[in-house]
Amino acid sequence: MSIFELPQLYRDVKAEAQAVAAEVAPFAGEADECSEVHAPTLAVLRASRLCELMVPSAYGGRFERVDPLAVCVAREACMKASAHLDALLALQGIGSYAIALGGSEAQRRDWLPRVASGDSIAALALTEPEAGSDLKAITTTLRPSATGDDEFVLSGRKSFISNAPVADFFTTLVREPASGEGEEDDYSVVLVPADSPGVRISPSPEIIAPHVLGEVDFVDVVLTSDHRLGAPGRGVAHVLATLSVFRSSVAGAAVGLMEGALEIAGRHAAERQQFGRPLVRLGAVANLLADSWVDLESSRLLAYRVADMARRDPATTLDHSSLAKLAATEAAGRVVDRCVQVMGRWGLIKGSRIEQYYRQARPMRIYEGASEVLRLGIANRLCRDIVRTGTPSGAQY
Numbered sequence: 001m002s003i004f005e006l007p008q009l010y011r012d013v014k015a016e017a018q019a020v021a022a023e024v025a026p027f028a029g030e031a032d033e034c035s036e037v038h039a040p041t042l043a044v045l046r047a048s049r050l051c052e053l054m055v056p057s058a059y060g061g062r063f064e065r066v067d068p069l070a071v072c073v074a075r076e077a078c079m080k081a082s083a084h085l086d087a088l089l090a091l092q093g094i095g096s097y098a099i100a101l102g103g104s105e106a107q108r109r110d111w112l113p114r115v116a117s118g119d120s121i122a123a124l125a126l127t128e129p130e131a132g133s134d135l136k137a138i139t140t141t142l143r144p145s146a147t148g149d150d151e152f153v154l155s156g157r158k159s160f161i162s163n164a165p166v167a168d169f170f171t172t173l174v175r176e177p178a179s180g181e182g183e184e185d186d187y188s189v190v191l192v193p194a195d196s197p198g199v200r201i202s203p204s205p206e207i208i209a210p211h212v213l214g215e216v217d218f219v220d221v222v223l224t225s226d227h228r229l230g231a232p233g234r235g236v237a238h239v240l241a242t243l244s245v246f247r248s249s250v251a252g253a254a255v256g257l258m259e260g261a262l263e264i265a266g267r268h269a270a271e272r273q274q275f276g277r278p279l280v281r282l283g284a285v286a287n288l289l290a291d292s293w294v295d296l297e298s299s300r301l302l303a304y305r306v307a308d309m310a311r312r313d314p315a316t317t318l319d320h321s322s323l324a325k326l327a328a329t330e331a332a333g334r335v336v337d338r339c340v341q342v343m344g345r346w347g348l349i350k351g352s353r354i355e356q357y358y359r360q361a362r363p364m365r366i367y368e369g370a371s372e373v374l375r376l377g378i379a380n381r382l383c384r385d386i387v388r389t390g391t392p393s394g395a396q397y
Contacts, residue, residue: 006304010073013053017074020048021081028082032356035210037121037166041084046118050074054093056100059112066093066100068245068310068321072252072303079256083360086253087211090246091163095122097242098171098189102230107191111169123167125158125192125216126239133373135173135187135236140218142174142190154190154221160204164214167194172218173235187235190227197221209359243368244314247321250368251303251328257364258296258328258335261357265289265339268346279342288338295331302327319381320393322374329364330371336361 023044031038053070055061071093079086096115099107114120131137140156154174169191176186192199198221204213230238269280269289279285306324310317336357340347347354365371385393
């Protein structure tokens with residue numbers, strides 16, 4: 001693909017997402033202040049075909065396999081209009097990808113068509129009260145049942161789980177304690193239907209940008225081998241694969257947020273008169289806008305480039321997806337802060353679109369990989385590549 005222009009296929013996906021976003025726009029402000037699912041927004045999403053982007057075509061999806069670039073441009077359009085819409089769409093893929101990757105044929109045929117239509121709401125359960133970025137610190141355990149049958153018992157708590165109050169199922173990272181001395185614990189992924197006995201949901205604390213979150217307690221939930229997603233011990237690999245495909249789309253969402261904020265601030269700067277001239281004619285304001293446009297367009301190019309790399313070979317692109325996510329979300333923080341500054345007191349009005357963008361930008365630097373953790377992985381990859389080949393990977397276009 002050209003790094004300067006999207007192929008027609010992806011322009012069509014973006015236009016489709018923009019049309020859905022336009023339907024949501026009249027009530028986006030209301031939706032983005034909801035910590036419960038906003039029913040009109042969900043209805044628009046279900047009536048569209050966007051959720052098909054999150055599932056392989058064999059199970060009702062759009063493409064033969066999930067296309068990270070298509071997801072990226074769709075999230076860009078959705079986030080510009082509504083963070084609530086963006087989250088509902090993205091989590092359909094993030095919560096179900098392990099099924100597409102490691103699930104049995106029966107699991108795929110049971111769940112993925114419902115994800116593609118939006119009839120089933122997906123959730124990925126990773127984070128715990130004492131385990132965030134350090135996934136191997138989780139304590140949620142899966143142990144063989146005392147009955148000796150093909151049964152396992154799931155126990156533990158997952159915390160700050162997106163979609164938890166409304167999810168139909170949780171793809172859940174678990175620890176399987178070693179059976180012998182000197183052996184290491186396994187990490188696996190299991191599919192837990194939300195209506196399973198012992199699954200209990202409670203509210204998470206409210207965050208600065210409202211989001212559908214919940215605490216998930218698994219109280220001796222009985223599962224069978226049919227609930228496994230892939231072989232035992234493949235859990236971390238499945239999680240990393242999910243991040244390889246979807247982390248670049250966070251960069252796409254950050255691009256959408258930046259574009260929305262910059263449009264508002266740019267219009268204000270063009271129309272607002274101070275000292276006998278439009279704000280944009282004041283040098284300090286012009287600098288803020290120009291630097292923001294640079295951040296926006298450079299982030300967009302990197303997001304598209306990395307999403308295209310993930311489309312071609314997702315297994316090798318996690319570090320590059322981290323690069324795009326880090327660059328775009330950090331840029332979004334800078335851009336929206338400048339935009340508030342350009343608008344002065346008008347940027348501080350609670351509930352205004354620019355104020356919502358300001359709050360929405362902040363969590364993006366934490367979820368799906370905090371910036372500081374991403375920097376560690378990126379720096380290690382950089383040094384490995386330089387030692388091995390003499391140049392950072394990806395430098396040759």
